Amino acid sequence: MHNAILKCGLKEQNDSRFVDSIEKEAYVWCEKDWKHDDHEHAHHRAQLTFVEEGYQYFHIDQKIYLVPQYHVIWIPSGKAHRITSEAKTVNLMVFLFKTVFNDDFYKNVQVFAVPPVLKEMLLYASKWNQLVKEDEEQDVFFKAILKSLPNFCKESSYLEIPVPADARLIPVCTYINSNFKYSLDPDALAEKAQMSVRSLQRIFKNETGITLQKYLQLVRILKSIELIDTKQYTLSQIAYMTGYQSLSAFTASYFAIMKSKPKVKKNS
Known part of the structure; x- marks a missing residue:
């Protein structure tokens, strides 16, 4: 042994x-x-x-x-x-x-x-x-x-990111995971999955229970949590780094998922 x-x-x-x-x-x-x-x-x-x-x-x-x-x-x-x-x-x-x-x-x-x-x-x-x-x-x-x-x-649903079982969708998720700063380009994503935009949207929703847009939002919030944890950036910087046009847009998105406002922890 x-x-x-x-x-x-x-x-x-x-x-x-x-x-x-x-x-x-x-x-x-x-x-x-x-x-x-x-x-x-x-x-x-x-x-x-x-x-x-x-x-x-x-x-x-x-x-x-x-x-x-x-x-x-x-x-x-x-x-x-x-x-x-x-x-x-x-x-x-x-x-x-x-x-x-x-x-x-x-x-x-x-x-x-x-x-x-x-x-x-x-x-x-x-x-x-x-x-x-x-x-x-x-x-x-x-x-x-x-x-x-x-x-x-008491039924607290926390941040969970679904991973599709359909192998054709994995390149789509991988692409969003790396390019979360940018707006979704449905045509480019459909090309990666080798299917039409409509098929991609339908199959993605069936597989994961959420839309591509919602998936992008979850990935952005996940990334923001990692950035907050580094204690190196202000919330405004993190908002821009994760693809939000303003701090208020980021805060609203974060709150919608996490049910609390983002806070930068100070180094202890």
Whole structure:
């Protein structure tokens, strides 16, 4: 057996297969300055990841979910996922649960902003970091977190970018991902997909559930979040860098997707 890699607190032996040698019902794994690889993996524990600093992208089921700072993502047991991030520093807390309550909430991927009370609970839970022996307080506390998640979530739909399964659309997405500063040119995109503009618009909407214009908007907002994270630019600069004609147009677009106004974080 070659050296196992730790991922989400579990030992990976080979081919994204995991050895869950931990008997406990639930445990937490805190990681400062998280380094991830680019492999898809799955495990037989449900996962709650809290992004304490930075942001992460989770690639799951033909979708890319953005999980910014002070947000959590819930991933059901057995669901394959892959993680990427361009953030300078990523601090994560990963909670892993063997069993969950019988509620539809736990069967689907969920991403939501962490309300203050949940944030305090998650941070308090860090005192059990990587503790594998039984602990009664921890057991009760983690159950309380788990039980309250559906109430904390309240149907918050966060930024998720659909990835089409139809291979003809991949060059279209790749092109928009690289040229998001510019307005859409439907003719050029149709040529890339080798279909008519009307077919492209119809098939793209069927595949992703959104229009090309909406896809462009999502990509621009995603890029703006990466630029905000660098702390190198003003919001006006970021607006122009992501293809908006004015700061107000950018702010309105950002608010429509993220339900909050963009803010440049100062270097601490």
